[in-house]
Amino acid sequence: MDSAPPLLVWYASYGSNMYAARLRCYLEGGTPPGARRSYLGCRDRSPVRRIVASEFPGGVYFATESPVWLGGRAFFDPALPGRAAMRSYLVTTGQFSDIAEQEMYRQPGPDLDLTTVLRTGRDQLGPGRYETLLHLGDLDGHPVLTFTAPWSAAEVEKNPPSAAYLAMLVGGLREAHGWSAWEIAGYLAPLPGVRDHWTVREIAGLASPVDP
Template structure:
């Protein structure tokens, strides 16, 4: 098994004089699964997903991908028209939790295009990463994935992700669909850090009782 990495939380605030060319995109939802992420990068419709993605300006695959553990909690809320169930969100401020994720090494432009597609917008514009790299959090808007987070570094490069502006306790939890959970499970399993039994138990705990570990483990593979 591959040992999951943890972020170095010592942020180099104020010391980055140039925007980073490469960043680690930390995916904690369905983009943990490489087949799903490829639809964001190269365009197309992933297995089990009812949406066509335009893709990134740079369609190349990640330079590297590795398992990652982030402090906080994963939860499911709002209603996804793609998956017909709750979406995954990351509450970085939740105490005593660990979120299993997968970090993909991509260009800053690819990260911006992935974020745009998550908000049903056309890719093509770059993000000003200075605010999030300087403070750890930057709110681009009120949308569900328009809050950027910078939890720290891995191998000297910033780890970035996006989530909702609210916290776990501010919204009603919504049961995620089986295909959505299976994509997350497949991606975490691909990383080589966790077995399917442990992944199913982790995801079941994140659903607050909406799914059992046995039910998740029995889901058909995408």
């Protein structure tokens, strides 16, 4: 008999949702600064329980074309070398489910079935770009989950992110990890999709977005 789903999970973000003002639009509804789309918000709009800086084995790359940001999106591939800087939010299972649904431009709800990802570490719910769930570990008794594409970094053409999107990551990394502009640029510049398109100096010069 399967055990009951966890009441709380950590949502590990590696892209624009590292920036807290961006994530609040997924929780409460609204339009993030610099974006071209409004979000409905979660069924449960209560604030996240905790926020922690985190890193996990693997890497971030940029591919496909975002109609919201007009550039490449961030994806996580656990098979890439190195460690990916993330920001983890302690949320309810329902909130994690609704964030994932909104990433796929769908209506929030119902709750995702987390049985397979918690048992095996991975579950491809569909072919969409953010429909593959990953279990990255556990923190303080709660599973750490994220979502990414079903393909690997090697299987997709890279696409550089826009300045507005990259600025969201800059703001999120500064908030989460307390890094300087040059430390952030040094992390982002070598990532596939950013490399050969954005220089360290250009990234360091990006202004952090302003809270809505």
